[in-house]
């Protein structure tokens with residue numbers, strides 16, 4: 001996790017250069033000549049976090065540069081009429097209409113047929129959307145074309161039987177104004193000053209979306225025909241498959257999945273959030289290719305008592321588990337074969353086949369006491385054999401954890417199902433600990449040490 005410090009400084013200066021208004025003149029040093037030159041710059045109204053961690057050199061790169069949307073609202077804006085419309089659709093009986101309404105809400109002002117220039121949030125004339133800061137840090141930090149972070153691994157045959165290459169997904173997520181208001185409570189200044197330990201959750205009507213891309217193409221994954229492509233600055237090994245190719249390259253990536261999360265008061269008894277995912281199916285042939293995203297399903301709970309194990313990591317068909325009562329999977333014949341999650345709970349094509357949306361997201365807490373996945377936890381909880389009843393240890397990851405409640409009660413602060421918020425705090429503390437040893441003393445936060453300076457003391 002060692003992004004060179006000088007690179008971070010570059011990011012911060014780039015961030016300053018990308019400020020909205022030009023109101024004052026300051027003097028900056030020209031890095032090439034060493035000469036001081038006057039330059040127009042101003043500080044963003046609120047904060048101004050680094051925009052990205054990886055970028056082509058300014059001499060080589062000609063395209064548009066990603067800009068973090070971090071001018072978070074100070075006041076709770078309350079739900080607008082489109083959010084109220086979403087919250088009036090019954091997500092259980094009318095799940096497809098609910099997903100469609102959220103999709104339209106996310107697309108409005110963001111998704112155009114100028115695909116490369118879509119989802120630059122600053123262009124949106126309909127409503128404001130916000131990014132979570134501090135995703136630029138570390139080896140999988142944001143790239144500077146579209147703000148994509150490197151996500152989980154994509155194993156061979158996970159997406160289609162003809163997929164032989166392995167790779168990683170790349171993704172960017174964003175929150176509506178209600179979500180932005182909550183993010184601003186954690187990130188109210190560049191250094192969080194532990195105010196994040198008082199986080200009290202997202203307001204009802206918070207809508208979050210995340211677009212996921214892969215460098216794979218339709219020759220291996222047939223439903224990626226007619227793709228929505230972006231140029232991205234990604235790891236070479238994700239293109240060549242050669243582990244030692246650890247530099248970054250400019251390479252196209254294709255949209256494969258869109259995730260949504262809605263804080264919906266009607267889901268309060270099962271966690272308070274509704275999760276949904278869409279898969280890209282180019283065979284649908286819509287003229288506006290964004291409309292080729294079709295719903296995979298929806299979930300509002302983890303079915304905590306349903307413990308019979310099954311999984312389908314290299315799918316040739318989608319297996320729907322009719323005994324689940326808190327997941328609904330689309331039974332359309334147009335749906336490409338999906339692996340889904342553990343025992344067919346909801347998961348998207350590039351998600352882990354032994355998990356589920358709400359399983360991973362229920363672990364959103366800081367400090368990170370339990371891993372997002374049971375099989376990577378310490379101690380490790382092995383994947384239960386197919387056909388057997390899962391242990392109670394395994395089912396800890398399939399509880400319906402109430403929103404705003406930590407996964408490990410008494411040991412951490414809940415981030416209310418937001419894993420990006422967790423990652424932002426984790427990244428910041430790690431950065432601060434690396435650079436200013438002892439100041440945040442993160443190295444002593446676990447392994448039985450009781451040092452939690454200015455922070456939570458759990459025992």
Ligand code: HEC
Nearest residue numbers: 173210259260275276277347348355356357360418419420
């Ligand atoms: C293996 C664990 C895992 C699974 C399974 C998973 N996610 Fe996530 N998700 C993450 C992590 C980690 C992040 C934060 C990092 C990032 O976005 O790059 C995240 C981020 C997100 C975000 C951005 C908001 C946020 O801050 O949390 C959304 C929206 C989202 N996921 C939705 C979903 C949906 C919908 C599903 C199921 C279809 C799903 N996720 C399944 C781990 C998971």
